[in-house]
Amino acid sequence: MSLELQQLSVSYGARTVLQSVDCAALNPGKLIALVGANGAGKSSLLRAIAGMTPMQGQVLLDGEPLHRMRAAARARKVAYMPQSLPQTSSLTVYESVLGALRIASPHMGHQETHARVATVLQDLGIGGLAMHRLDILSGGQRQMAGLAQLLVRQPRLLLLDEPTSALDLRWQLCLLDTLASHVALRETVCLMAVHDLNLATRFCDEMLVMAAGRLIARGEPAVILTPELLKQTYGIVARVETCSLGTPIVIAEQALPHDSLD
Numbered sequence: 001m002s003l004e005l006q007q008l009s010v011s012y013g014a015r016t017v018l019q020s021v022d023c024a025a026l027n028p029g030k031l032i033a034l035v036g037a038n039g040a041g042k043s044s045l046l047r048a049i050a051g052m053t054p055m056q057g058q059v060l061l062d063g064e065p066l067h068r069m070r071a072a073a074r075a076r077k078v079a080y081m082p083q084s085l086p087q088t089s090s091l092t093v094y095e096s097v098l099g100a101l102r103i104a105s106p107h108m109g110h111q112e113t114h115a116r117v118a119t120v121l122q123d124l125g126i127g128g129l130a131m132h133r134l135d136i137l138s139g140g141q142r143q144m145a146g147l148a149q150l151l152v153r154q155p156r157l158l159l160l161d162e163p164t165s166a167l168d169l170r171w172q173l174c175l176l177d178t179l180a181s182h183v184a185l186r187e188t189v190c191l192m193a194v195h196d197l198n199l200a201t202r203f204c205d206e207m208l209v210m211a212a213g214r215l216i217a218r219g220e221p222a223v224i225l226t227p228e229l230l231k232q233t234y235g236i237v238a239r240v241e242t243c244s245l246g247t248p249i250v251i252a253e254q255a256l257p258h259d260s261l262d
Contacts, residue, residue: 002027003049003157003189008057010041010048017044019213020057026206028156028187031180033200033221035193036210037234042193043083045210046159049191050080061157061189076104079155083162086146088135093126093145096134100149120152123178139166147175151182158183160192164199172196176203197250201225209233222248231256 003026010018018041026032034042048055051066051074059066066074089096097117101108108116121127126144134142143166150158163179164172180203183190191208194200200207201221209217209224211233217224225248230238237254 002062003191004058004060005049006058006060008045008048008055008059010044010053010055017041017213018048018055021045021213021215023208023215023218026189026191028189029184030190030205031176031183031203032189032191033194033204033207034191034210035195035197035200035207035233040210040233041213042210043161044213046080046161046191046193047082049157050078050159052080076153077156078159079150079153079157080159081146081150081161081163083165085139085142085166086134086149088142090133090135092131092133093121093137093148094130096145097121097148097152101152104153104155116152116154120148123182124148124151125174125178140168140171143167144171144175147179151179154186154188156189158188158190158192160190162193162195164194164196172199179203197225201248201250202245225250 005021005023008018008021009016034045036042044053047053049059061077066078094117097120098113101113101117121130124144124147126148129137129141134145137145143163147163164175167175176199182188204221207219207221207224208215209229217229225240227238227240230236230250235256236252237256239251239253241249241251243249
């Protein structure tokens with residue numbers, strides 16, 4: 001039971017943005033960070049897996065090619081959250097989450113439907129926003145509501161593109177704590193693009209590192225994060241220390257000149 005990528009490539013016209021990405025057995029129940037510099041291909045990879053952009057190669061979920069699934073079955077199994085915030089709407093948070101669940105599971109009973117919505121809002125700490133309209137929420141609150149719309153569906157595969165980008169420090173921790181618990185409990189496969197390496201090393205069990213449209217490293221953050229990898233990936237001089245929790249901390253010290261990276 002896992003997610004596998006086989007020779008996944010994506011091109012926009014003459015420009016190739018993903019080049020033969022292979023990745024075996026991304027296992028369920030853990031947070032998996034997708035990291036790399038701007039333009040490395042992280043968002044393109046998530047969109048390709050989600051079926052939102054043309055690609056070559058195969059994406060297998062529990063051994064089944066995603067591109068062969070019917071649209072309804074794929075929508076039940078795969079949930080994608082883009083970088084952009086959920087659109088403003090006159091719907092309340094509760095109505096938007098309820099609508100997402102009814103679309104994904106139209107035959108679910110009334111009582112179970114409402115119980116699941118209430119549980120997700122409570123778990124994310126946004127129960128107090130349930131009756132607030134989306135168009136009066138802050139960006140961070142809309143981001144939390146958008147995640148609630150995904151989690152309530154209990155998909156097999158979660159694809160999240162910078163889910164903490166609009167959140168302050170407290171809400172970043174709240175979101176990732178809740179997400180980790182949900183993924184472990186539901187045995188979900190979760191691939192999450194993250195810019196903040198220190199958040200990734202704290203909450204994620206495994207890390208995929210991308211550069212120039214290729215997957216260049218994979219493993220536990222404490223194992224693969226080295227000054228050499230950070231130089232290659234981000235063009236920086238950095239140290240990797242260990243915090244009191246035993247997780248790595250990346251301390252960026254200097255940006256390297258472009259001509260030193262050739």
